[in-house]
Amino acid sequence: MIDSIYAHSTVFSNPSAKYKSIAFDYLLITAVSALLVWCVQFLWTRRRLYSFAKQVHGPPALPLIGSAWYFTGSAYDILANISSLFETYPGVFKVWFGPRLFFATAEPKHYEILMTKCLAKEELYNKAVMVVGKGLFTAEVPSWKKHRKLISPTFNQQILDSFVEVFSEQADVLVGNLEKHAGKGEFDVFHAISTCTLDIICETAMGVKVNAQTTDALYTQWTDRMMEIVLLRIFILWYHPDKLFNMLPIGREASRIVRNMHEFSGKVVREKKKAFEQKKRERENSLDSHHEEMPRKRKAFLDYMLEITDDENVAFSENELRQEVDTFVIAGSDTTASTNCYVLTMLGLHQDLQEKVLREILDVLGPDRKPEPGDLPKLKYLERFIKEALRLFPVAGFLARAIEEDIDVGNCIIPAGSSVVFGILRTHRNEKYWPDPCKFDPDRFLPEEVAKRHPCTYVPFSYGPRNCIGPKYAMMAMKSLLSTVLRKYKIFTTYKSVEDIKLKAHLVLRPRDGYKVYIERRNLQV
């Protein structure tokens, strides 16, 4: 005690230490005051958000972290927590994620208003910008409007029909690859299917063969790993700031992969552009140039976009072209791969329906004819089957948009500056709209049944102007692939029911325990 009093008095008997102590106190007071001023200012500018938030229910939240603990744990826990929030809080509810305010809903009438009016993507989508740049998926509204208007016509029926040959060629390679699994017991079919959909999308988007199905293509590993990293960035709060993320080993790994991916697609774009300009010059120099059309066959989206670029008024830069192509590859491959896998699992689970699907395919295509464009619309039962699989397993289980102006959704106002989350998985499995929701019944999609429902009760491709650009493409590609596989193999699964398939959060919804199927060779009579 005496020692400590002595020590204290010694400090103050030393003038330099005294000044240091005053300076420190002064700095501390200034820092605390600045922090207080910042906090008051922060709270004051967000007072509208707090007052709107008070009006709706939601889970408990703590300052700074909000309800972040709902988004921790395994990918399965995260999805289970989010799903339980939608069940606990019907209608519109709020969730604080860190300091950010999200409103959530799974009501079709809210989707109709919000998906039509809110076109800006939620800030979390920026985590995908490092992979797909500012292509359609992540573009800000003004450039999205311009690009979507230009790109939409390239998804016309004639162009899609020209891709069927690619769909069916790659489906044949898939059938060959599946041979090693025939009669050999359970396996996860995702790798075989996803390499096939990647081959399809790369060939139709860029016009290049990446041979993911036949080689250990690095491109497959890059896209897989980047999907994982983007997901981690969304849910782990300390991965959010770019500067911090880029310093971490995972950030450096992401930069390395992205550099490789962009070099690959950038090279394709540069070469295609060069070839296109060369052809254009040749045409201009040729006497009968005005009669010569570029051959229509085997063009990719990139070729069509280059033609748009040729127009004087509208031009995609080389960088923009690359970003759009990267977007197609990422948005179009995993989504169709997962859906195909869910369809196969459902076929395995419902042997009677599988027979019905097969009968229709045989009626339209016979035992071994390759699908042609005119065949695909005739596969109506297969289409209903795929739609029902997308209802129970909507690969985009949740979507989010930024709210840029106050929006009245009827019973409450979603304020500007907040964000909204759409609980699509919940809507698709809500017994209010789907009696006996876990029963797999493709006839829910008979036209007379569809007419009875609100159009936003079923939104696997989202809804409104910013919906998916590729549903037709996806349906045609999936029908080609499935009709080829089903004629060669009978599908089984070890899952016992729809409920038995536990889902986990991923950029696209994935089954926690994989797509467990086993296959047996069929002997169809020719």
Ligand code: HEM
């Ligand atoms: C079963 C297959 C597919 C499903 C379930 C699906 C689902 C979706 C959904 C839900 C969105 C909206 C995302 C959001 O608002 O955040 C979307 C957007 C998009 N999808 Fe798809 N998709 C599929 C296949 C494809 C294919 C094959 C392509 C390209 C060939 C594609 C290209 C895109 C693009 C470019 C966007 C962004 C559109 C925009 O913002 O204008 N998708 N997709």
